[in-house]
Amino acid sequence: MRIIPFIISAIGTLVLIFLLNKKWGSIPPLGKFLSPQHGFWQNAESANADFNADLEFPDMKGKVNVYFDERLVPHVFADNNEDLYFVQGYLHAKFRLFQMELQTMYAAGRLSEIIGNNPAIIKVDRETRRSGMVYAAENSLKEFEADPLSKATCDAYTAGINAYIESLKEAQLPVEYKLLDYKPEKWSNLKIALFLKQMSRTLAGSVDDLELTNEKSFIPFSEFKILYPEVPDSLIPIIPAGTKFDPPGIIPVKPASADSVYFGKKDTISVAEIIKQDPDNGSNNWAVAGIKTKSGAPILCNDPHLDLTFPSIWYEMQLNSPDVNVYGATFPGSPNVIIGFNDNIAWGVTNAQRDVKDFYEIKFKDDTKKQYWFNNQWLSTQLHVDTIKVRGADDVYDTVAYTFFGPVMFDKSFPDTLSKDKAIACRWAAHDPSNEGLTFYKLNRAKTYDDYSDAIKTYACPGQNFVFASKTGDIAIWQQAKFPARWFGQGMMVMPGEDSSYMWQGFIPQYENPHAINPPQGFLVSANQRPVDSAYSYFIPGNYINARAISINHHLQNMEQVTVDDMKKLQNDYFNVTAEDARPLLFKYLRENDLTSDAKKYLDIVRNWDLKAAPDSKGQTVYQLWWDSLAVEVWKDELMKVQPAVVVPNQQTLLEALLKDSAFKYIDNVNTPQKESLYDVVTMAFAKASVQLAKEDKAGTLEWTKHKSPRIYHLLRASLLPFSRPIPVGGNGDVINATTVTHGPSWRMIVQLTETTEAYGVYPGGQSGNPGSKFYDNFVDSWARGQYYLLWMMKRSETSDKKLKWTMNFSTK
Amino acid sequence: MKLIVAIILTALLSFAGGLYFPWWSIALAAFISALLIPMRSGKAFLSGFLGVFILWALLAWSIDIKNQGILSKKIAEIFPLGGSSFLLILVTAIIGALVGGVAAMSASFLRGKK
Numbered sequence: 065m066r067i068i069p070f071i072i073s074a075i076g077t078l079v080l081i082f083l084l085n086k087k088w089g090s091i092p093p094l095g096k097f098l099s100p101q102h103g104f105w106q107n108a109e110s111a112n113a114d115f116n117a118d119l120e121f122p123d124m125k126g127k128v129n130v131y132f133d134e135r136l137v138p139h140v141f142a143d144n145n146e147d148l149y150f151v152q153g154y155l156h157a158k159f160r161l162f163q164m165e166l167q168t169m170y171a172a173g174r175l176s177e178i179i180g181n182n183p184a185i186i187k188v189d190r191e192t193r194r195s196g197m198v199y200a201a202e203n204s205l206k207e208f209e210a211d212p213l214s215k216a217t218c219d220a221y222t223a224g225i226n227a228y229i230e231s232l233k234e235a236q237l238p239v240e241y242k243l244l245d246y247k248p249e250k251w252s253n254l255k256i257a258l259f260l261k262q263m264s265r266t267l268a269g270s271v272d273d274l275e276l277t278n279e280k281s282f283i284p285f286s287e288f289k290i291l292y293p294e295v296p297d298s299l300i301p302i303i304p305a306g307t308k309f310d311p312p313g314i315i316p317v318k319p320a321s322a323d324s325v326y327f328g329k330k331d332t333i334s335v336a337e338i339i340k341q342d343p344d345n346g347s348n349n350w351a352v353a354g355i356k357t358k359s360g361a362p363i364l365c366n367d368p369h370l371d372l373t374f375p376s377i378w379y380e381m382q383l384n385s386p387d388v389n390v391y392g393a394t395f396p397g398s399p400n401v402i403i404g405f406n407d408n409i410a411w412g413v414t415n416a417q418r419d420v421k422d423f424y425e426i427k428f429k430d431d432t433k434k435q436y437w438f439n440n441q442w443l444s445t446q447l448h449v450d451t452i453k454v455r456g457a458d459d460v461y462d463t464v465a466y467t468f469f470g471p472v473m474f475d476k477s478f479p480d481t482l483s484k485d486k487a488i489a490c491r492w493a494a495h496d497p498s499n500e501g502l503t504f505y506k507l508n509r510a511k512t513y514d515d516y517s518d519a520i521k522t523y524a525c526p527g528q529n530f531v532f533a534s535k536t537g538d539i540a541i542w543q544q545a546k547f548p549a550r551w552f553g554q555g556m557m558v559m560p561g562e563d564s565s566y567m568w569q570g571f572i573p574q575y576e577n578p579h580a581i582n583p584p585q586g587f588l589v590s591a592n593q594r595p596v597d598s599a600y601s602y603f604i605p606g607n608y609i610n611a612r613a614i615s616i617n618h619h620l621q622n623m624e625q626v627t628v629d630d631m632k633k634l635q636n637d638y639f640n641v642t643a644e645d646a647r648p649l650l651f652k653y654l655r656e657n658d659l660t661s662d663a664k665k666y667l668d669i670v671r672n673w674d675l676k677a678a679p680d681s682k683g684q685t686v687y688q689l690w691w692d693s694l695a696v697e698v699w700k701d702e703l704m705k706v707q708p709a710v711v712v713p714n715q716q717t718l719l720e721a722l723l724k725d726s727a728f729k730y731i732d733n734v735n736t737p738q739k740e741s742l743y744d745v746v747t748m749a750f751a752k753a754s755v756q757l758a759k760e761d762k763a764g765t766l767e768w769t770k771h772k773s774p775r776i777y778h779l780l781r782a783s784l785l786p787f788s789r790p791i792p793v794g795g796n797g798d799v800i801n802a803t804t805v806t807h808g809p810s811w812r813m814i815v816q817l818t819e820t821t822e823a824y825g826v827y828p829g830g831q832s833g834n835p836g837s838k839f840y841d842n843f844v845d846s847w848a849r850g851q852y853y854l855l856w857m858m859k860r861s862e863t864s865d866k867k868l869k870w871t872m873n874f875s876t877k
Numbered sequence: 878m879k880l881i882v883a884i885i886l887t888a889l890l891s892f893a894g895g896l897y898f899p900w901w902s903i904a905l906a907a908f909i910s911a912l913l914i915p916m917r918s919g920k921a922f923l924s925g926f927l928g929v930f931i932l933w934a935l936l937a938w939s940i941d942i943k944n945q946g947i948l949s950k951k952i953a954e955i956f957p958l959g960g961s962s963f964l965l966i967l968v969t970a971i972i973g974a975l976v977g978g979v980a981a982m983s984a985s986f987l988r989g990k991k
Contacts, residue, residue, distance in 0.1 A: 069918070070986035077908075077979040081901045084972065095976065098969040099903075100936035101895035104952055105969070108944035234899075239948070243955075786954035836948030 087245040090783070097242055107239040107836040115870035120877045123223045124150055128874040131858065133867045136831035136839045139382040139858040146220040148385040149399045151874055153224025156379060157251070160396035160833040161229070162238040163375050163779055165248050167397060168255040171197055171262035173452065178246055181457040190462050190478055191338050193450045196471040197265065200495045201257035207497035209253065214502050218253045221399040225251040239835060240780065246455075259397035260501070264494035266370070267415045268526035268545075270341045272607075272711045273423045274333050274488075277557040279706045281330040285553070290721070291713045295598045296610050297720050298645075300617045302529060302541060302595040303578045304585055312601045313573040318551040319565040326559060326566070333558060335474045335485050336709050344797040344807050345369060346592035346609050347414035348635070349531040350616055351539035356586040358625040361818040362533035365631050366403055366412025367809040369802045372776045374787055374841065376829030378402075378811045382858060383508070390508040391857050393811045393827065400504035403813060405823055407857070408511040409534040410815035414590045416527030416543050418606040420493035422554075422568075424469045424561030425486050431476060433465040433487075439563045443468070469561060470495050489561055491568065493546055498524035513538045513581065520544045521574055529590035535817045540581040541588045543595045547572045550603045572602055587620045589613055591800075610716045611798035615641040628822060631814045636850035637800040638676040643687050646719050647675070650690060653726070653746040663754035666761075677801075679769035679794040686766075688796070689756055691715070694749035701733045715798065768794050774805050776828055776844065778835070787835045791828065793848050801850075812852065824852035879914050880924055886910040887928025887977060892936075903929050903973055904980035911984035918985045925981025930974035937966045 084095030097103040115132055126143030128151045133139065138155055142148035156164060169175055173192035179185045192198075208214040229248050241247060276288070283291070319326075349366040357363055370377055378393040383401060392404015403412050428445075429435040435442040445465035452460040465472040469489040476485065499522060506519030507530075516532045520542055523530075527545030532538070548555070548568040559566040578595040580588055593613035594606070618641070619634055620626075647670070659667065666686050673683020695718055703710045721728045726742045733740050740748075760766050765773075769792050778787035795803035802808055813825040828847040832839035846853065856867065863871075887910040894902030907925030916924060941949050941962055949962035958964040 066986045066989060070983060073918075073979055073983040073986055077904055077976070077983050080976055080979060081904055084976065085901065094972055096900050098933075098972050099895065099900035100933050100940060100969065101892075102900045104948065105937050105940045108940050108948040110940075110943040111945050111947075112943070784955065786951040786960075835951055836944060838945070838947060840947075 092243050093245055096245075102235050104239050104242055104836070106235040107242070107834055109832075109834060109837040111838055113837070115872065117872045119872065119874050121150070121227050121874065122877045123227060124874060124876040126876065129863075130155065130872040130874070131863060131868045132870040132872070133856065133858075134869050135380075135842075135853060137380045137382070139856075140384060141860055142385045145385050145387065146216060147874070148383055148388070149217050149220040150224035150227070152381065152383060152394070152399055153221040153251075154228045154874070155381070156394070156396040157225040157228035159831060160375055160379055161248055162240040163833055164225070164251075164255075164259070164397045166779055167262055168258045171201070171258040171265070173197060173450070176452055176454040176460070178244060178455065180455040186452060186454065186460055187479060188338060189452050190450075190460075191473070193452070193462065194464050194471055194473045194478060195265075195269075195490055196473075196492060196495050197258070197261050199466070199471060200264070200492070201254060201261045203495060203497045204257040204261065204499070205254050208257070208499040208501055211499060211502060213505065214499055217399050217505060218256050218501065221256065222251050222253050238833065243784070256398055256501070259395065261494055263395075264526045265339070266341055266526075267345060268418070268420050268494065269492075270337055270339065271419050271421045273421075273555065273557050274336055275706070275709045275711045277331050277333050278708070279703075279710060280327070280557060281332060282705050283702065285327045288556070291717065292711070293717060293720075294605075295594060296716050297724070298610060298614060298716065299594055299597065300589075300613050301593060301597050302543060302588070302590045302613075303580045304583045305597050307580060307596075307599070309596070309600050310576055312549075313576055314549045314570045316549045316551040316554070316569045318554070321560075321565070322553070326557070327553060331558070333486065333488070334708060335479055335488070338479070342371065342807055343607060344802065344804050345415055346417070346612070346797070346802065348591045348612055348616060348800060348802070349412040349414045349529065350587060350589040350620065351531050351533040351541070352620065352626050352631075353539045353582065353586040354537050356620075356624060356626050357816070358627045359816060359818050361535070361816055362537060362539050363626060363628065363631055363814065363816045364405075364410040364412060364531060364533040364539075365635060365814050366414070366531065367635055367812040368403065368413065369808055370810040371806060372791075372803075372808050372810060372828050374776055374778045374789070374829060374835070375833035376810065376827050378827050378829070380825070380827070380831065384860070388509050389857070391823070391855055392813070393825070398501065400501065401508050402504055403811060404508075405815045405817075405821060406508060406510070407821070409516060409532060410817060410821075410823075411507055411510075411516065412531045412813065413528040414531075415592055416529055416545060416595070416606070417592050417608050418527045418545065418547055418604055419555060420525060420527065420545065420547065422491045423473075423558040424489045424491060424566065425558055426467055426469075426472055426489045426561045428465070428475070428487050433463065433472070433475065436465070436467055436487075437562050438468060445472070467561070468564075469567070488558060493548065494525045496524065496546065498522075498546070500524065512536060513540055516540070517542065529595070531588060531590060533815070533817055535819070538582055539588055540579065541590060542579040543577055543590070544574075545577075547577070547604070550605070552603045554603065556605055576602075585621070589616045589620065591616055609714075609797065611642045612800050612802065615639060615800050628814055628816050628824065632824065632850065632852060634800065635809070635812050635814070638678045638681075638794050640675050640677050640684065640687070640796065640799055642715055642719060642798050643675050643684075645723065646691060647673075647687065649719070649722055650694075650746055653742045654750060655743055655747045658747050659751060659754070662758060663751060666754050666757045667750070677768055677794045677796045677799045679767065679792055681768045681794060682766045684768040684794070684796070685760065685771045686753070686757060689753040690750050693753040694718075694746060697733070697745040697749045698728075698730050701735050702730055772805050774803055774808070776841075777806055789841055789844060791844065791848050812847070813855070814852070821857060823855035823857070825855045826852045879916060880920055883910050883914045883916060883921075883924035883981075884928045884931065886914065887925055887981065888932040891929055891932050891977070901976065904976050907977035907981040908984045911981035912988055915988055916985055918982050921985035922978040922982040926974040926978035928981075929977030930970045933973040934966055934970035937969045941966065
């Protein structure tokens with residue numbers, strides 16, 4: 065025996081194994097990761113993968129048969145509801161575990177546990193917690209666990225997820241876990257609540273209150289009605305104009321001090337929310353009544369616009385038990401079908417865009433944050449000490465004070481200790497106890513308009529436009545949530561928080577929420593526009609988007625004998641309705657002779673443009689750069705004074721202002737001695753845009769899709785670029801086919817409620833979350849081309865259908 | 878001859894170990910093989926190296942064929958290996974082979990003379 069060489073080489077072997085078993089920075093543990101029997105190779109799913117399985121779980125009551133069709137869509141047939149949701153949870157986890165956990169860790173302010181010591185991520189986690197996300201989820205959890213039906217559903221769903229997690233061997237972990245070297249933790253009902261709160265944050269989570277508070281120090285509040293008009297001239301509201309509204313059930317009263325200490329007070333807020341929702345979050349949905357369709361049956365359409373990611377936020381399923389038979393898009397992370405249809409009805413959702421989050425300035429007695437001044441006395445706060453676990457580093461502690469309004473989101477310790485800023489508490493409708501899941505449980509089973517309106521009645525946040533159509537021939541829409549009843553201007557900016565006078569005085573009664581059923585026009589449209597015209601008596605601020613609703617309304621008004629194919633075309637329509645009005649204005653005020661010959665080249669492109677934001681459209685690129693450049697010319701001089709951030713008035717506002725008044729006062733550049741006219745700024749805007757256009761031309765990126773280069777990213781974004789995919793599509797936020805760069809129609813669905821339902825759908829992704837599966841992105845090309853799949857509501861008797869490829873049988877032991 | 882037997886034994890033991898134990902069981906497999914079959918340290922290294930190399934290359938390659946290269950191309954971009962599945966299989970095999978090699982060499986030292 066050669067002892068010394070042995071010791072050296074044995075130690076060498078152990079050191080090598082140690083080195084290869086450990087993550088170094090972003091490099092995964094190489095030995096573990098590359099081992100063909102343990103690492104990522106195990107995620108490289110055979111193209112002929114066999115998904116057949118017979119599984120036994122003692123938690124189950126009866127048996128469930130899952131039939132997978134050729135697109136890997138499961139058709140789940142269960143003996144009872146608990147088993148149905150158990151299997152839904154199991155399948156969500158089997159195909160989408162990584163995203164479910166990541167999204168709920170994000171919602172809980174726990175990303176640092178996965179990502180490690182990154183100051184930016186720790187800040188995100190702190191903001192998440194300080195905005196009351198976990199508090200909101202816990203309130204919601206209490207509420208839905210108090211309802212026996214909801215509790216049973218969620219318990220079964222959670223048990224299904226955990227049954228999968230417990231059966232998971234190291235080799236079967238999703239590849240992201242292997243890359244980041246961590247393991248999934250157990251699922252819980254709290255995570256379901258967190259998932260839904262994450263949707264509230266995405267869709268009703270950020271407002272411009274902090275920015276506008278600064279802005280009123282530079283621009284008087286009276287100007288806000290010009291910059292951010294309540295009711296745009298071109299509005300075609302969700303509820304057809306002329307609808308009579310009930311007299312208001314609650315009349316909120318403006319505090320006596322509002323003019324001096326709220327509207328008129330100059331203020332500076334140096335903080336801003338880090339997590340901002342995408343201004344293009346939105347969606348289209350509409351229902352066409354039988355009188356306008358060729359078949360005589362209603363057609364319902366929906367395409368929710370969200371971040372386009374791999375894996376998709378949606379997972380397609382059919383769920384069948386003795387009391388439900390429903391098909392549609394589900395959220396991995398939550399039971400039930402969220403957008404879909406059953407044997408009697410179809411429904412869809414768009415975002416309401418309404419402001420349900422406000423901020424109040426709090427006066428603490430001292431830096432301990434233990435007491436705050438409220439209604440002439442010092443009240444005690446509740447101090448929550450949050451422990452943020454950081455992978456590979458010490459825990460971070462954060463003390464958050466909870467007041468009567470809600471959590472104090474910003475104070476001297478956040479976002480940093482340097483800003484020495486004010487204490488600002490957050491009042492958010494998502495904090496209130498609610499049970500959104502029950503709405504979907506009931507919608508999945510609804511048969512009539514009454515069932516539908518009963519299902520949505522208790523739905524609280526985020527506000528949605530629930531469009532509805534039934535086989536009985538009804539079409540309807542409700543904008544539903546718990547909306548605060550505000551006095552004019554309430555909650556646009558940070559409000560005084562030293563007494564109760566600025567608090568929400570109540571909620572708009574549910575029956576007064578905007579709604580319409582079977583209107584004479586024969587169709588109903590929501591596309592994130594303001595729901596009602598000025599006849600509605602409540603003040604309802606929100607970040608509404610106008611253009612798509614105008615487009616859709618114009619189309620539907622002029623259509624008769626509507627078919628499913630017409631609806632497919634409409635969902636994929638690239639017509640730019642804003643440009644239709646803007647282009648004549650631009651040309652009217654352009655001094656062509658002032659332009660260089662190079663610039664004129666681009667002018668012809670936009671002059672001859674067919675107004676479509678198609679992928680190969682150069683006109684759209686020229687128009688958009690021109691318009692954006694004009695917006696800078698008009699707004700920048702006045703608004704750039706506002707620090708740290710400003711709310712730039714939207715495109716529609718600028719267009720309407722210029723159409724109404726060619727001497728609109730913001731046209732003049734206040735930084736120059738002379739007075740600029742609309743001719744000056746329009747021409748200047750084009751001259752500036754043409755410089756950029758020449759660069760794009762040279763780079764070969766003048767075509768719209770090349771200019772914007774849209775892409776579906778993996779949830780871990782640029783860090784896993786090879787898991788993403790470019791998508792050669794056109795579209796824009798103000799175009800019906802609303803794909804921007806990373807955002808767009810995340811699910812397209814069309815349902816015709818003929819005796820046998822005819823339904824089509826597609827989403828930009830695939831049923832498997834595994835980047836090593838051919839089902840990871842197999843729907844993307846169809847989606848990009850505007851093609852659809854037939855959504856097959858399978859019958860129990862069709863188990864020998866050729867479309868079926870695999871069967872999973874679940875039973876109790 | 879001994880070398881070939883050792884290589885085959887290493888590959889077989891590594892494969893069996895991989896079914897039940899963590900990835901580093903390849904080190905034990907190579908170590909045991911080199912203990913059972915006496916070799917000089919250089920040859921022992923080679924046996925461990927080639928045994929694991931061949932096993933991992935074959936396993937990765939066969940998985941990759943069935944997967945039609947979907948995942949290996951993506952991982953080979955993350956790493957970065959220019960999206961080459963071949964290079965990724967090679968890197969995979971070499972990483973495993975190094976562990977097998979040094980483990981087998983340790984065994985040969987423990988055993989002493991040939």
